[in-house]
Amino acid sequence: xxxxxxxPRNRITKTGKRIMLECSQTKGHDRMYWYRQDPGLGLxxxxxxxxxxxxxxxxxxxxxxxxxxxxxxxxxxxxxAIPNQTALYFCATSGQTGGLNxxxxxxxxxxxxxx
Amino acid sequence: xxxxxxxxxMDCAEGRAANLPCNHSTISGNEYVYWxxxxxxxxxxxxxxxxxxxxxxxxxxxxxxxxRKSSTLILPHATLRDTAVYYCIVRVxxxxxxQLTFGSGTQLTVLP
Numbered sequence: 001x002x003x004x005x006x007x008p009r010n011r012i013t014k015t016g017k018r019i020m021l022e023c024s025q026t027k028g029h030d031r032m033y034w035y036r037q038d039p040g041l042g043l044x045x046x047x048x049x050x051x052x053x054x055x056x057x058x059x060x061x062x063x064x065x066x067x068x069x070x071x072x073x074x075x076x077x078x079x080x081a082i083p084n085q086t087a088l089y090f091c092a093t094s095g096q097t098g099g100l101n102x103x104x105x106x107x108x109x110x111x112x113x114x115x
Numbered sequence: 116x117x118x119x120x121x122x123x124x125m126d127c128a129e130g131r132a133a134n135l136p137c138n139h140s141t142i143s144g145n146e147y148v149y150w151x152x153x154x155x156x157x158x159x160x161x162x163x164x165x166x167x168x169x170x171x172x173x174x175x176x177x178x179x180x181x182x183r184k185s186s187t188l189i190l191p192h193a194t195l196r197d198t199a200v201y202y203c204i205v206r207v208x209x210x211x212x213x214q215l216t217f218g219s220g221t222q223l224t225v226l227p
Binding site for chain 2: 041059088090103105
């Protein structure tokens with residue numbers, strides 16, 4: 001079984017609709033992240049959370065919100081989807097960095113299309 | 116975090132070594148060099164990281180110049196499955212933020 005799972009894997013929605021993307025992890029990590037990727041570009045950070053009570057905005061948080069329901073779950077919401085939010089969305093996790101390794105583990109991605 | 120510069124694309128023959136360069140001339144003393152790769156539309160995958168010494172693991176080797184202003188990721192025997200976008204990332208390992216900043220990367224194409 002995959003350590004980081006995302007649902008749904010593909011979603012087509014209409015402008016103005018509310019949509020939630022879900023991420024679950026079985027790695028026991030405290031830190032979770034949401035990124036988006038546009039065609040031909042690198043990843044951009046949307047939100048990140050270092051533990052259940054911690055939520056931080058990333059580079060491009062406008063139009064998005066998140067919820068950290070539990071250590072293992074981190075959801076990304078688009079309250080009113082717009083076409084330029086069409087992208088590939090990735091969830092990632094990482095462990096405590098009391099050591100020096102910053103390795104992040106990524107989910108398989110959710111392809112979102114907003115019409 | 117220091118900015119990195121990578122060539123947009125490279126080709127490599129199957130079975131040969133793939134050498135992917137990265138320039139990070141503004142790197143600070145406490146910043147590490149990380150490499151990730153992303154196979155088409157899949158989640159990025161961690162490859163290797165280092166501070167100043169050369170590093171090797173089961174996937175690749177990382178060569179960092181003595182002045183730390185550039186580095187090279189080496190895949191010793193490239194296979195078709197190594198075709199991916201490779202990202203070089205420079206960042207501190209400690210501090211309040213642990214997010215990774217991805218640039219455009221290098222598209223490596225391994226040719227049969």
